Amino acid sequence: MVKTTDIDERQRISRVTDYLNAGDRKAAATEYAYFVRRYSQHVLDFTVRMVSNRADAEEVAQNTFVKAFSRLETFEGRASFLTWACRIAYNESINHLRHRKLRWINIDDAQIADIDIADDEFSTGREERIKLMEEALDNLPPDERMLVHLYYYEDKPLNEIAFIMDAEANALAVRLHRIRKKLLIMIKQKEDERDERRRFA
Amino acid sequence: MKETKDDDLREALRRSVEKRTVTKVPADFFDKVIGEIEAEPKTIKMWRWVAAAACIALVAGIGSAVLFFGKTAHELEMIAETPVKENVEIQEPAVVINDTTAEPAVAPEPKLEAPQPKVKPNTKPEAKPAPNPNLRMERPLYAANEPTTDDRESANSDASQKAAQTNYAENQIETDDPVFTPAMLDEFIEVLAEFQGVNKINSECSIANDSNFVETFYVFPVKEEFDVLGQFVQMVGNYSNASPGYFFNNTEQQIFFSIDDEQNGVNYFWIAERIDDSKIMIYSVHAPIDIEYESDCYQQFYDDITFTNFNTYY
Numbered sequence: 001m002v003k004t005t006d007i008d009e010r011q012r013i014s015r016v017t018d019y020l021n022a023g024d025r026k027a028a029a030t031e032y033a034y035f036v037r038r039y040s041q042h043v044l045d046f047t048v049r050m051v052s053n054r055a056d057a058e059e060v061a062q063n064t065f066v067k068a069f070s071r072l073e074t075f076e077g078r079a080s081f082l083t084w085a086c087r088i089a090y091n092e093s094i095n096h097l098r099h100r101k102l103r104w105i106n107i108d109d110a111q112i113a114d115i116d117i118a119d120d121e122f123s124t125g126r127e128e129r130i131k132l133m134e135e136a137l138d139n140l141p142p143d144e145r146m147l148v149h150l151y152y153y154e155d156k157p158l159n160e161i162a163f164i165m166d167a168e169a170n171a172l173a174v175r176l177h178r179i180r181k182k183l184l185i186m187i188k189q190k191e192d193e194r195d196e197r198r199r200f201a
Numbered sequence: 202m203k204e205t206k207d208d209d210l211r212e213a214l215r216r217s218v219e220k221r222t223v224t225k226v227p228a229d230f231f232d233k234v235i236g237e238i239e240a241e242p243k244t245i246k247m248w249r250w251v252a253a254a255a256c257i258a259l260v261a262g263i264g265s266a267v268l269f270f271g272k273t274a275h276e277l278e279m280i281a282e283t284p285v286k287e288n289v290e291i292q293e294p295a296v297v298i299n300d301t302t303a304e305p306a307v308a309p310e311p312k313l314e315a316p317q318p319k320v321k322p323n324t325k326p327e328a329k330p331a332p333n334p335n336l337r338m339e340r341p342l343y344a345a346n347e348p349t350t351d352d353r354e355s356a357n358s359d360a361s362q363k364a365a366q367t368n369y370a371e372n373q374i375e376t377d378d379p380v381f382t383p384a385m386l387d388e389f390i391e392v393l394a395e396f397q398g399v400n401k402i403n404s405e406c407s408i409a410n411d412s413n414f415v416e417t418f419y420v421f422p423v424k425e426e427f428d429v430l431g432q433f434v435q436m437v438g439n440y441s442n443a444s445p446g447y448f449f450n451n452t453e454q455q456i457f458f459s460i461d462d463e464q465n466g467v468n469y470f471w472i473a474e475r476i477d478d479s480k481i482m483i484y485s486v487h488a489p490i491d492i493e494y495e496s497d498c499y500q501q502f503y504d505d506i507t508f509t510n511f512n513t514y515y
Contacts, residue, residue: 029239036234040226058227065234126209133213152207153214170436173392174385183210191515 009035017073032072036065039082043089048095049149050142060096063090081161087164090146097142131188135172136186144179151176211298379441383462383469387417389436390483393429395421402502414488416498418505421481429481430456435472446490461490468492472499476506 012034019028044066048057057173068085137145147165148158162169394401402418421429437449437458446461446468456473468491472484484499 006223026239029235029466032238033231033235040230040234044230046228048221054224057224059229062234062237063228066237069238130209130213130216133209134217137213137217148210149214149218151220152211170389170432172397174389175389177392177395180210 006080010054013072013075013077013081016069020072022066029069032069033087035068035081039085040065042082046086046089046146047093049145050090052142056096060089060092063092067092079160083160083163089142090164091166094143107156113156119126132187132190133183136183139186140179140183144182147172147176148179151159304353338448382464383440383460384457384465386436386440386460386469386471387481387485387487390419390433390485393432394421397421397424397427397429414486416484419483420476421483423481426436428485429476430473430475433471433483462491466490474503476503482506 012031016028016031019025019031040061044057044061045139046061048054051057051060054181062086068088071088071136074084075081079087133152137148140148143165147161150161150164157162162172167175243244253363257364318500391401393399398420403416404422404430409489423429434456439455440447442449444460445463446459448457448459450457454475457471458473459470461468466489467487468489470488474484476482482503484502
C-alpha cells in the first residue's frame with residue numbers, strides 16, 4: 001500500500017502553497033525547509049544509486065528538491081512526500097543519465113527467455129556466487145539496479161515502486177523476473193570465464 | 202531453488218550497500234537548495250527573444266524569397282523556350298502548368314490491398330451454463346505424425362506472410378517500447394506463482410516425447426487479499442483483440458484465452474478456473490500453430506485436485 005502523507009506533512013505542504021499564493025516566497029521556503037532537512041540524506045542516497053558519480057548525484061538531489069518545491073501545488077497526497085520526491089528524483093536521474101549517454105551491458109532478451117539454471121549447474125559455491133552476484137548487480141542499467149534495490153533491499157511493495165518509477169506494477173513484476181534471470185545468466189558467464197582462465201593458467 | 206537465489210540476491214545487495222561509503226549530505230546542500238528556492242524566478246527579458254525571433258524570421262524570409270522567386274523565374278523560362286515536338290519524347294510532369302490543351306497526367310492510384318479479415322473474438326459471455334467439470338478443450342485432434350519438412354516450410358512461409366499483417370508480430374523490438382508477446386503472460390503467471398509460493402506443475406500426461414507440446418498447471422489458494430483471476434484478466438487486457446489467434450471467453454467458473462505467437466509458430470492457450478472456494482487453477486498449453494491436438498490432461502488434473510488435499514500442490 002502506498003502510504004498517504006501524514007497529517008503534519010500535509011498541513012506543512014498546505015502552508016507552503018498558501019505562502020506561495022500570497023507571494024511570500026521566503027516564508028514558503030522556510031516552511032519547505034523542513035522537508036529538505038528531513039529527507040535530503042534519503043534522496044541523496046537514492047540519486048547516488050542511480051547516477052553513481054557523487055557530484056552528479058548531489059546536483060540531481062538538489063534539482064529534485066527545487067523541482068518538488070515548484071510542483072507542490074500538484075502534490076495530491078496519494079503517496080508520502082518522500083515517495084513523491086523519489087519519483088521526481090528517479091526522473092531527474094534518468095534525464096541526467098540520458099544526457100551522459102552511458103552504455104550499460106545489456107543482454108538480449110531472447111537469451112533470457114526459457115532460461116532456468118539449476119543450482120547444480122553453478123561451478124562455484126554460494127560465497128563465490130554472491131560475489132559474482134555483486135559484480136553482476138553493478139553491471140545492471142541504473143533503472144534495473146534501482147528496481148532490484150527497492151524491491152529486494154528496501155522491501156518496498158510493487159505499488160509504491162510503480163509510483164516512483166511511473167510504471168505498471170504488473171509490468172514491474174515481469175521485469176523483476178527477467179532481471180533475476182539476467183543476473184543468473186551473467187553469473188554463469190562470469191563463472192565460465194573464470195573456469196577458462198583457470199584452465200589456461 | 203528459488204528461495205536460494207533470492208537469498209543470494211538479497212545478500213549480494215546487502216553487502217553491496219555496506220561496502221558503499223555513505224555519501225553524506227554536504228554542508229552547503231541545504232543552503233544551496235533554499236537559496237535557489239528563495240531566489241525570485243528569473244524574469245525573462247522578452248525583448249531579446251523577440252528581437253532574436255525577428256532576425257531569424259527575416260533571414261528565413263529573405264532566403265525563401267530568393268529561392269522561390271529565383272526558381273519560379275527559371276521554370277517560366279523553361280516552359281516558354283521549350284516547344285513541344287511530336288518526335289521528341291518528353292516526360293510529362295504530374296501537373297503541367299499553363300498547358301490547358303494537354304490532359305493533366307494523373308498519378309496512378311496506389312493499389313489498395315484487400316483488407317485482411319480480422320479474427321472476430323467472441324468476447325460476449327455465453328449464456329451462463331452450469332459449471333461443467335467434464336468440459337474439454339475444444340481443439341481439433343492432434344496429428345499423430347509430426348508435420349513434414351515441406352509442411353513446416355509452407356507453414357513458416359504462411360506464417361511469415363501473416364506476420365506482416367499482424368499487430369505485435371511485425372514489431373521488431375528495436376526500441377524500449379513494451380511489446381506484449383504471448384510468452385509474457387506465461388512469465389507473469391510464473392511471477393504470480395512465485396509471489397504466492399505456488400509450484401509449477403508440469404503435466405506428466407502430455408503427449409510423450411513431444412517437446413513442442415507443453416502443458417503446465419498452477420494451483421493457487423483463494424485469498425481475499427490476492428485476486429488471481431483479476432490479475433490474470435488484467436494481464437490479458439494488454440493484448441489486442443486484433444492479435445493473431447486471439448480468443449477470449451469466460452463463464453462463471455472459467456476464463457479462456459488463446460493467442461498465437463506467429464514469430465515462433467506457437468499457439469498459447471490458457472484456462473483459469475475457480476475449482477472451489479479454496480483453489481484456483483491456471484492451466485497453460487503451448488503447441489505449434491495449426492497442429493491439431495486434444496488433451497485429456499486438463500480433465501485428469503481437474504479431477505485429481507478436486508478430490509485431493511490442496512496442500513499436495515501448495
